Amino acid sequence: MSQTDTPREGRLRTINGAALPSHPVRAAKGIVLFLCCAVVVLPFLAVVSTSLAQEPQINAAGGYVLWPDDPSLDAYRAIFAGGIVTRALMVSVGITLVGSALSIVCITLLAYSLSRPGTFAHKPILLTVLFTMLFSPGMIPMYLTIKQLGLLNSYWSLILPGLVTAFQVVIVRAFFLDIPPELIDAARIDGAGELQILTRIVLPLSKAVVAVIGLFNAVAYWNAFFNALLYMQDASKWPLQLVLRTYVVDEATMDVDPNVVGDFIPAPQSLQMAVLVVSIVPIALIYPFLQKHFAKGIYIGAIKG
Structure with missing residues (x-):
């Protein structure tokens, strides 16, 4: 049984002759990619949200808002x-x-x-x-x-x-x-x-x-x-x-x-x-x-x- 499974397992772990990374490595790459995306997206989200937020929420948040409670286009x-x-x-x-x-x-x-x-x-x-x-x-x-x-x-x-x-x-x-x-x-x-x-x-x-x-x-x-x-x-x-x-x-x-x-x-x-x-x-x-x-x-x- 193991003799027939070994070649199949080897085929599943390779793509065009290149070995696939292990699950922990793939998970670590996903986490790093998510953090990089968050570093890019969060500041832009804060800018847009603050432009739509009301003054009381901005003062309570200390100047920047990640999600406005009552969005308004008054600033625009x-x-x-x-x-x-x-x-x-x-x-x-x-x-x-x-x-x-x-x-x-x-x-x-x-x-x-x-x-x-x-x-x-x-x-x-x-x-x-x-x-x-x-x-x-x-x-x-x-x-x-x-x-x-x-x-x-x-x-x-x-x-x-x-x-x-x-x-x-x-x-x-x-x-x-x-x-x-x-x-x-x-x-x-x-x-x-x-x-x-x-x-x-x-x-x-x-x-x-x-x-x-x-x-x-x-x-x-x-x-x-x-x-x-x-x-x-x-x-x-x-x-x-x-x-x-x-x-x-x-x-x-x-x-x-x-x-x-x-x-x-x-x-x-x-x-x-x-x-x-x-x-x-x-x-x-x-x-x-x-x-x-x-x-x-x-x-x-x-x-x-």
Whole structure:
């Protein structure tokens, strides 16, 4: 009996020749995974719950609530009725859309030209791009450059400094180098120009890496606040992240319209957490649709150098 059971037991404990971990090891891995998920989920849950909670419950809980007893959207109505958050949200959306689109265009064009042998000044330009990965200009020279260009207090000061990133150019160039050259040669024989080759052959095969750099730049533009802190003196042009910093980090008092919220004014913690939720949700909604391209875009782009 034992002779017939032993091979079957061995088959059950292996998958494609790899031994399965024991039950205690699998249980330990499950516990560790649960704790990691809890570390990520609980702070976000506390932020959302506090934005929906009433002031007495927030005071009783010491500032943060994990589950509101009487959820209310008063904090969200208050921040959107004030006008500051709504205006800052529109500024951030505009900067993110315009900046991400221009970044994709500039990075794609530069990476494609550097991936084609024989282009004008191919090696000097590539060395210049790689040089910027090692040395950055610094805050003061960048501020003086923006000032000399007359971009202070302009939305372009929030877009142009981060328009092209050398690391992303290297990734996209490596991805383009991995495309079979026979496809490009065949298109060139058929009379296609470089722009047609890029738009009709290269880009359709590079959707993964384009999605990755698009999301990277979108997150960078959406979360950026330091450039706005340096270059934007007009508070009406502040992006959402700088408004968030003003109310959450600096703990500035938010003006609330009594015609919207009535006599009951939401707690300051609820207003702060509501602004924080508004700043998180847009990127959190976009990320799941592009997350599948992350591994493919990074790994394939790293095959060739």
